[in-house]
Amino acid sequence: MRPQWVIGNWKMNGGLAANQALLAGVLDAARLVGSVRIGVSAPFPYLLQCQQMLGESSVVWGAQDISAEIGGAFTGEVSGAMLSDFDCGIVIVGHSERRIYHGESEGRVAEKALRAVENGMRPVFCIGETQAQHDAGETEAVLARQLSPLFVLLNDTRLAMVIVAYEPVWAIGTGKTPTPEGAQAVHRFIRTQLAAHGLADTLPVIYGGSVKPDNAARFFAQPDIDGGLIGGASLDAAEFLAIVKAAQ
Numbered sequence: 092m093r094p095q096w097v098i099g100n101w102k103m104n105g106g107l108a109a110n111q112a113l114l115a116g117v118l119d120a121a122r123l124v125g126s127v128r129i130g131v132s133a134p135f136p137y138l139l140q141c142q143q144m145l146g147e148s149s150v151v152w153g154a155q156d157i158s159a160e161i162g163g164a165f166t167g168e169v170s171g172a173m174l175s176d177f178d179c180g181i182v183i184v185g186h187s188e189r190r191i192y193h194g195e196s197e198g199r200v201a202e203k204a205l206r207a208v209e210n211g212m213r214p215v216f217c218i219g220e221t222q223a224q225h226d227a228g229e230t231e232a233v234l235a236r237q238l239s240p241l242f243v244l245l246n247d248t249r250l251a252m253v254i255v256a257y258e259p260v261w262a263i264g265t266g267k268t269p270t271p272e273g274a275q276a277v278h279r280f281i282r283t284q285l286a287a288h289g290l291a292d293t294l295p296v297i298y299g300g301s302v303k304p305d306n307a308a309r310f311f312a313q314p315d316i317d318g319g320l321i322g323g324a325s326l327d328a329a330e331f332l333a334i335v336k337a338a339q
């Protein structure tokens with residue numbers, strides 16, 4: 092049995108005071124539901140706050156991006172070594188909002204995953220098709236293309252650190268979702284891609300895209316879905332707790 096993960100992606104939301112209340116809720120969720128692995132991906136300025144508030148708990152925290160560079164003259168970038176100074180255990184890479192708004196290529200995203208692993212973090216490697224690709228029946232081809240640079244850059248030991256997040260772009264923040272069975276079929280396909288690396292049965296593959304308290308349990312009940320990456324609903328402590336409970 093693979094463990095279930097519930098990871099909150101706060102995106103560009105929050106503030107010191109609001110985070111304090113939300114992190115207290117995340118701590119409650121971890122205390123109440125010990126069997127679920129809980130993660131928080133916060134904006135960079137709040138990593139210290141996460142480290143201070145979550146440090147004694149089972150909750151893992153991290154950032155929403157990492158530089159593909161190691162260090163030096165890259166204004167605005169944040170390196171893997173900097174993230175590990177704040178004991179980050181996870182980092183989101185290749186979120187569709189980064190791919191779309193910041194032009195991150197498939198190769199670049201895989202380099203970021205490598206930097207994460209080199210610095211002891213688990214990359215939450217986001218893949219997913221757009222609505223047009225979905226409608227054109229291209230989902231599997233898109234996902235295979237997004238995964239392939241990862242298989243080139245990371246050897247199998249490093250690959251074992253990855254958490255794959257299947258996030259159909261058309262489901263993010265829209266309230267639209269695939270059916271749980273539809274998502275399950277895609278997760279099964281992702282596992283076939285992992286099979287050549289001996290990781291089909293062990294790597295966490297989580298679902299993201301409009302997961303809410305009222306639909307979470309149906310996604311998490313699917314055999315190849317190992318939990319969720321949660322955007323909007325991770326900003327509300329009660330909703331996040333309900334989703335964590337659905338994963339137990």
Ligand code: PEP
Nearest residue numbers: 263264299300301322323
């Ligand atoms: C996300 O941004 O990773 C996400 C899944 O967002 P939402 O849950 O709001 O759709």
